[in-house]
Amino acid sequence: MTPPGATETLLDVTGLGIRSADGRDLVSGLTFGIPSSSRLGLIGESGSGKSLTALAIMGLLPPGMTASGSITLDTPGTGRTEVVGAAERHLRKIRGRVASVVFQEPLTALDPLMRVGRQLAEPIRRRRGLRGAALRAAVTAALTEVRLPEPERIARAYPHEISGGQRQRVAIAMALACEPALLIADEPTTALDVTVQAEVLALLDGLVSARGMALLFISHDLAVVSGITDRVLVLKDGRAVESGTVLEVVNAPEHPYTRSLVAGARELDDALDWTTR
Numbered sequence: 001m002t003p004p005g006a007t008e009t010l011l012d013v014t015g016l017g018i019r020s021a022d023g024r025d026l027v028s029g030l031t032f033g034i035p036s037s038s039r040l041g042l043i044g045e046s047g048s049g050k051s052l053t054a055l056a057i058m059g060l061l062p063p064g065m066t067a068s069g070s071i072t073l074d075t076p077g078t079g080r081t082e083v084v085g086a087a088e089r090h091l092r093k094i095r096g097r098v099a100s101v102v103f104q105e106p107l108t109a110l111d112p113l114m115r116v117g118r119q120l121a122e123p124i125r126r127r128r129g130l131r132g133a134a135l136r137a138a139v140t141a142a143l144t145e146v147r148l149p150e151p152e153r154i155a156r157a158y159p160h161e162i163s164g165g166q167r168q169r170v171a172i173a174m175a176l177a178c179e180p181a182l183l184i185a186d187e188p189t190t191a192l193d194v195t196v197q198a199e200v201l202a203l204l205d206g207l208v209s210a211r212g213m214a215l216l217f218i219s220h221d222l223a224v225v226s227g228i229t230d231r232v233l234v235l236k237d238g239r240a241v242e243s244g245t246v247l248e249v250v251n252a253p254e255h256p257y258t259r260s261l262v263a264g265a266r267e268l269d270d271a272l273d274w275t276t277r
């Protein structure tokens with residue numbers, strides 16, 4: 001569903017292929033679009049090509065891997081920009097429009113040797129040209145926006161001195177610092193305990209709405225995806241096997257893999273019902 005105000009497609013992926021250095025097709029013929037301010041869930045088992053798709057959109061595929069097909073992004077001032085085959089200087093423009101939070105490994109998103117505040121200051125300085133006291137105030141505001149208590153203390157801390165949930169929030173603040181039009185959230189449901197996951201997801205949901213961002217939400221968990229997006233695309237072995245609204249897919253899954261995902265999510269639901277009774 002395209003929300004009110006979302007008139008054009010922010011991201012258009014057409015016939016995307018990703019090939020490894022040794023010639024294996026890791027993603028094939030993938031086509032989807034994300035209108036501005038709308039959300040899409042990309043779901044699939046481990047190794048199905050979700051993270052590589054995200055990297056291809058940002059023009060950050062690992063060395064030796066090649067993309068084919070087309071990925072275009074609406075860029076302000078210049079219209080649409082093709083990511084596939086773009087030179088590094090064009091890709092820089094695109095990276096301002098797209099940011100990603102990789103939740104699986106929030107520690108690797110952060111430099112362990114640098115205080116949190118300094119890490120966050122860098123993209124804010126680049127984006128908004130702030131310095132000194134104004135930059136410090138912007139860092140505090142960014143940490144407050146992701147609902148971190150005692151933002152000044154967190155800013156002074158090193159990543160290992162704060163909790164996993166707090167690191168996730170810092171990673172979200174870093175991604176938001178460049179004010180992207182599209183946020184890619186990769187596997188937010190791994191690595192954290194269930195309560196913290198739910199809090200982080202609610203935060204993400206609120207921020208995406210408040211800022212009118214588009215969201216590409218990557219997960220292997222259908223229940224989580226259906227809580228945050230209204231459209232899903234199911235990936236298996238690097239190919240799209242099904243797409244539609246969450247309701248369509250959950251109520252009438254067509255592909256056997258999607259059916260097994262839906263059955264798995266239902267079993268979990270039943271188990272949770274049982275434990276809360």
Ligand SMILES: Nc1ncnc2c1ncn2[C@@H]1O[C@H](COP(=O)(O)OP(=O)(O)OP(=O)(O)O)[C@@H](O)[C@H]1O
Nearest residue numbers: 020026044045046047048049050051052053062220
């Ligand atoms: N740097 C790499 N070199 C070679 N093959 C890779 C590389 N990165 C990923 N792959 C392969 O590409 C395929 C897709 O990987 P990808 O990381 O996109 O899967 P995924 O769906 O995101 O899985 P997960 O949920 O485990 O992160 C896998 O078969 C993986 O082994």
